[in-house]
Amino acid sequence: MLVDVLAAGLHPRVRSQANGSHYTSTDELPLVPGIDGVGRGSDGRLRYFILPDTAMGAMAEKTVIDVRRSIVLPDDADPVSVAAAMNPAMASWVALRQRVEFRVGQKVLILGATGNAGEMAVQIAKMFGAAEIVAAGRDIKRLAHLPALGATATVHLDGDSDAVADRLGQAASDVDIVIDYIWGEPAGAAMAAVITHRAEREKPLTWIQIGSVGGPTAPIPSAALRAARLSIVGSGQGSVSTRAILTELPALAKAILNGSFRIEARSMPLEQVEQAWAEAGRSRQRIVIVPQR
Numbered sequence: 294m295l296v297d298v299l300a301a302g303l304h305p306r307v308r309s310q311a312n313g314s315h316y317t318s319t320d321e322l323p324l325v326p327g328i329d330g331v332g333r334g335s336d337g338r339l340r341y342f343i344l345p346d347t348a349m350g351a352m353a354e355k356t357v358i359d360v361r362r363s364i365v366l367p368d369d370a371d372p373v374s375v376a377a378a379m380n381p382a383m384a385s386w387v388a389l390r391q392r393v394e395f396r397v398g399q400k401v402l403i404l405g406a407t408g409n410a411g412e413m414a415v416q417i418a419k420m421f422g423a424a425e426i427v428a429a430g431r432d433i434k435r436l437a438h439l440p441a442l443g444a445t446a447t448v449h450l451d452g453d454s455d456a457v458a459d460r461l462g463q464a465a466s467d468v469d470i471v472i473d474y475i476w477g478e479p480a481g482a483a484m485a486a487v488i489t490h491r492a493e494r495e496k497p498l499t500w501i502q503i504g505s506v507g508g509p510t511a512p513i514p515s516a517a518l519r520a521a522r523l524s525i526v527g528s529g530q531g532s533v534s535t536r537a538i539l540t541e542l543p544a545l546a547k548a549i550l551n552g553s554f555r556i557e558a559r560s561m562p563l564e565q566v567e568q569a570w571a572e573a574g575r576s577r578q579r580i581v582i583v584p585q586r
């Protein structure tokens with residue numbers, strides 16, 4: 294279906310698809326970036342859509358969607374809020390629903406809680422009934438806002454590495470699940486810290502690899518896998534089927550539209566896409582391109 298695009302999020306995933314570093318990138322050019330968005334279809338209905346891997350992306354006045362990969366939104370839904378929130382929220386929502394059997398009362402550590410997806414993970418873990426939510430990140434100011442969103446403890450990841458490991462180990466030694474947006478060197482260090490401090494080594498610990506802002510490969514200490522009941526799983530396109538992702542979208546969209554989550558969104562017109570692209574690397578807000586106003 295041909296849709297008029299009303300809003301398309303400039304997520305890290307969009308940038309990594311365009312610069313070729315995402316694992317789904319094909320290097321095909323020309324590329325219209327944009328992996329998802331909100332548009333009005335030729336049937337007049339407002340839809341959130343996820344595009345298949347395509348060079349004909351969402352950052353255009355019009356794009357073509359597969360209606361099976363879309364959900365209808367209420368007519369008064371704010372396209373910018375939905376386009377800003379769906380991708381960062383989907384990361385932890387889908388991981389906790391599809392990659393682990395999350396139970397009310399479990400304890401969660403979020404590595405990279407100061408990013409948009411991390412902030413969402415704090416709110417989603419709370420909504421799903423986590424008993425403890427340890428939020429870890431480098432940006433001290435953003436970290437300070439997280440208790441109001443549901444974090445029961447925060448860990449500052451910046452500074453001396455031994456001190457960081459100590460703080461992390463103290464706060465998160467008995468978590469059940471780690472939601473990891475960072476990976477790279479910090480993930481290896483965090484794994485060692487949590488397991489070294491863990492009293493109950495036989496208690497299952499599931500590490501969910503979701504993002505890699507700290508590096509594409511992590512040095513996993515072999516002892517971590519032997520000394521504790523650690524499982525490492527990933528959550529993303531491929532490890533979760535498109536069908537499974539789609540089943541989660543209506544409930545997630547409802548939660549976003551209910552105002553359940555805080556998301557800082559900033560809309561920019563398509564004409565300013567160059568400026569938007571440059572700012573997205575620096576901005577704390579999720580930039581949303583608005584092609585049709």
Ligand SMILES: NC(=O)c1ccc[n+]([C@@H]2O[C@H](COP(=O)([O-])OP(=O)(O)OC[C@H]3O[C@@H](n4cnc5c(N)ncnc54)[C@H](OP(=O)(O)O)[C@@H]3O)[C@@H](O)[C@H]2O)c1
Nearest residue numbers: 305384407408409410430431432503504505506507528529
């Ligand atoms: N698999 C999935 O389903 C899925 C879905 C959505 C997103 N993701 C991925 O999740 C990651 C985060 O996405 P996002 O939307 O939250 O991005 P974002 O809003 O741009 O936030 C990224 C955060 O990463 C932190 N960061 C960057 N480099 C770091 C490092 N070396 N060590 C520690 N923290 C670092 C920064 O926090 P500080 O300011 O505190 O340093 C920054 O706020 C990305 O890799 C994205 O592609 C995956």
